Amino acid sequence: MRRRAEAARNQVAYGHDSVIVCDQVVRIFTADRVEVQALQGLDLLVRKGDLIALVGASGSGKSTLLNILAGLDAPTAGAATVAGCDLLTMTAKERLRYRRELVGFVWQQTARNLMPFLTAAQNVALPMQLNGERWSAGRAKRRADRAGELLDALGIAHLADRRPAQLSGGEQQRVAIAVAMANNPSVVLADEPTGELDSETAASIFEAFRTVNRELGATVVIVTHDPMVAGEVRRTVAIRDGRTSSEVLRETLTDEHGQKSTSEREYVMLDRTGRVQLPREFLAALGMEHRVAVDLASDHIAVRPDEREGDA
Numbered sequence: 001m002r003r004r005a006e007a008a009r010n011q012v013a014y015g016h017d018s019v020i021v022c023d024q025v026v027r028i029f030t031a032d033r034v035e036v037q038a039l040q041g042l043d044l045l046v047r048k049g050d051l052i053a054l055v056g057a058s059g060s061g062k063s064t065l066l067n068i069l070a071g072l073d074a075p076t077a078g079a080a081t082v083a084g085c086d087l088l089t090m091t092a093k094e095r096l097r098y099r100r101e102l103v104g105f106v107w108q109q110t111a112r113n114l115m116p117f118l119t120a121a122q123n124v125a126l127p128m129q130l131n132g133e134r135w136s137a138g139r140a141k142r143r144a145d146r147a148g149e150l151l152d153a154l155g156i157a158h159l160a161d162r163r164p165a166q167l168s169g170g171e172q173q174r175v176a177i178a179v180a181m182a183n184n185p186s187v188v189l190a191d192e193p194t195g196e197l198d199s200e201t202a203a204s205i206f207e208a209f210r211t212v213n214r215e216l217g218a219t220v221v222i223v224t225h226d227p228m229v230a231g232e233v234r235r236t237v238a239i240r241d242g243r244t245s246s247e248v249l250r251e252t253l254t255d256e257h258g259q260k261s262t263s264e265r266e267y268v269m270l271d272r273t274g275r276v277q278l279p280r281e282f283l284a285a286l287g288m289e290h291r292v293a294v295d296l297a298s299d300h301i302a303v304r305p306d307e308r309e310g311d312a
Ligand SMILES: Nc1ncnc2c1ncn2[C@@H]1O[C@H](COP(=O)(O)OP(=O)(O)OP(=O)(O)O)[C@@H](O)[C@H]1O
Pocket: 029, 030, 031, 036, 037, 038, 056, 057, 058, 059, 060, 061, 062, 063, 064, 065
């Protein structure tokens, strides 16, 4: 008993070093008396300073997850925390503060990101104004200065006085990224931010997210259908049927001649109960179904077709 208690004490909490922790998150929607399990026990850890892409087929649960992380929706079960805030137990007041100060969003529809009657600089200053501080000339100047710095960091300082209708789609999204960063949030969430852009403009938006990540220190999560994303981020997490199913990690290596190359490795997820979801094409290639033989070797675990298939 004593040993078990000690082991429990020594066990490090799941996700203790992560800014986003999703532990067996479930979200069930009920429409016309039919239940849809949009998230079915999803696990995800994102470390501070990470920049990740979430990909997956239509209906796999990406937007549901993003809405939960944004504090716009709550899980049906499981645990989810962002920057130490518990997304299940937050009060309405805490939720409001969370959405204003701890997370920033960039949506696909530019109209959802920007106020049409305000200039780019005024759009960026607005979230700072909504923070509840009383007006003073000093505060107004600080806000205007920060808006200017953010627009400058994103390479659009010269567009500060234009209204959204006077900006291209890519410029509008860069302003939207500056708006998301206005209150210096820990996490920036983006839902299909390049969905309405051509590929060249989309590449410049990924570059803007990298700037925000690298220079302003925000952790960034981008939901995307864009196949180009593969070359743009270090970590791509795939969601399948409401769970994280696989991950691709990418690393840029420089050899002794200064030549750069990118190495890429795909991983499947191992959940906390020890379950893995093997790629369908691997299972089909070896005709594996129902039951597989599992053997422990010194440095790996072998999964083989069941040779006695048919006996049971
Ligand atoms: N409010 C809702 N009521 C009922 N079902 C919903 C609701 N929102 C999402 N769903 C269902 O939950 C599942 C996951 O939807 P979700 O929008 O998260 O997927 P997605 O991966 O973002 O898809 P897409 O890439 O097409 O946007 C789908 O089956 C969807 O129909």
